[in-house]
Amino acid sequence: MRNQKIVIVENEARERVHLKDLLSNGSYDVIDFSNSLAAVQWIQRNGSPLLLIIELKSIPLNALQTIDYLRTELAMEHPILIVIENKLDPQVADKKMQGYLRKPYTAESILKMEDFLKTVSQSDKELSSRNYSLEYLEELGDGNREIIIESLILFKESVTLKLQEMQKRLACRELEEVRKIAHNIKPSFAMLHNQKGRELCNTLMDSTKDLDIPKLVNELKLEFEMIQSQLAVDFSEEFG
Amino acid sequence: MKKRILVIEDNPMVVKSLEFKLNKEGYEVFTAVDGRNAMEQLEAENFDLILTDLMLPFVSGSQLIEHIKKQFPSIPVIVLSSATQENIITDAFTMGVDDFITKPFSPNELALRVKRTLGKI
Numbered sequence: 001m002r003n004q005k006i007v008i009v010e011n012e013a014r015e016r017v018h019l020k021d022l023l024s025n026g027s028y029d030v031i032d033f034s035n036s037l038a039a040v041q042w043i044q045r046n047g048s049p050l051l052l053i054i055e056l057k058s059i060p061l062n063a064l065q066t067i068d069y070l071r072t073e074l075a076m077e078h079p080i081l082i083v084i085e086n087k088l089d090p091q092v093a094d095k096k097m098q099g100y101l102r103k104p105y106t107a108e109s110i111l112k113m114e115d116f117l118k119t120v121s122q123s124d125k126e127l128s129s130r131n132y133s134l135e136y137l138e139e140l141g142d143g144n145r146e147i148i149i150e151s152l153i154l155f156k157e158s159v160t161l162k163l164q165e166m167q168k169r170l171a172c173r174e175l176e177e178v179r180k181i182a183h184n185i186k187p188s189f190a191m192l193h194n195q196k197g198r199e200l201c202n203t204l205m206d207s208t209k210d211l212d213i214p215k216l217v218n219e220l221k222l223e224f225e226m227i228q229s230q231l232a233v234d235f236s237e238e239f240g
Numbered sequence: 241m242k243k244r245i246l247v248i249e250d251n252p253m254v255v256k257s258l259e260f261k262l263n264k265e266g267y268e269v270f271t272a273v274d275g276r277n278a279m280e281q282l283e284a285e286n287f288d289l290i291l292t293d294l295m296l297p298f299v300s301g302s303q304l305i306e307h308i309k310k311q312f313p314s315i316p317v318i319v320l321s322s323a324t325q326e327n328i329i330t331d332a333f334t335m336g337v338d339d340f341i342t343k344p345f346s347p348n349e350l351a352l353r354v355k356r357t358l359g360k361i
Contacts, residue, residue, distance in 0.1 A: 184295075187251050187254050190344045
């Protein structure tokens with residue numbers, strides 16, 4: 001059973017206080033730690049929190065080690081947001097990750113967190129840590145597992161290539177091409193019921209200002225990496 | 241004899257799903273990943289129906305539909321669209337396409353629309 005606390009693990013005192021203030025102003029019940037192990041011990045004693053916000057570079061266990069420990073050793077599942085620096089860090093995506101926040105913490109971080117919590121609460125406990133659903137492919141395949149696996153492999157291979165191309169086009173400032181690629185891969189996210197990827201593609205295609213495109217491309221890459229991480233967990237034989 | 245359907249689409253997941261569903265429904269499916277290749281296949285083969293995306297490499301959807309309607313006016317065309325392409329879809333209907341399906345399509349809806357469109361021939 002979850003308690004209603006939000007647990008923060010943040011190394012830097014100033015940042016920690018700032019995030020705590022932002023959350024407290026939003027009427028959230030917050031407990032903060034500079035040390036990830038202390039947070040784990042608190043969770044062990046008090047049960048799963050409403051949310052754990054943990055900095056990627058937390059100490060002595062970093063965020064990924066902490067998540068592994070909570071899930072594997074303590075068998076505790078709860079929503080977790082990892083805090084990353086502005087730069088995309090590939091090691092984050094290698095692990096099962098539900099969502100992320102970027103520093104610096106602002107009012108927008110709280111809105112993002114609230115959106116994340118809404119999404120999580122809409123799903124049942126079993127599905128809350130998943131970034132995709134097989135519902136569509138199951139309907140299409142009508143019991144044929146082969147088509148599901150083939151489609152997932154195609155998703156991984158084709159979207160990887162398209163995102164690489166998107167990055168190259170972005171580097172060359174060929175923004176119209178970036179929009180075309182977003183159009184191309186949008187159905188792939190939609191077929192896995194990944195709403196965030198689908199919306200990011202929509203925004204890239206239609207309504208965004210050129211200046212926002214690099215950030216959106218990064219978000220899309222992260223979302224894709226999160227789906228891949230989840231697939232690696234769920235289909236270890238094919239994707240592990 | 242099986243009806244022959246040409247799918248013009250550059251997203252491999254969409255192609256795979258269309259092929260799977262249409263084969264299962266008893267159609268023979270051919271695929272082209274861009275407008276240029278589609279035109280080549282249209283010159284070389286006979287088709288009963290075309291399913292096409294509107295944003296394709298090399299040849300735009302509008303150009304492709306214009307070409308099909310001019311050169312192969314008897315082949316019905318169903319457009320595979322994104323939900324946000326209302327203006328493009330309207331233009332496509334003005335050019336004479338028969339129907340449109342939003343990606344990702346509902347498998348049963350696809351089957352019905354294809355059957356209905358082929359039934360008009």
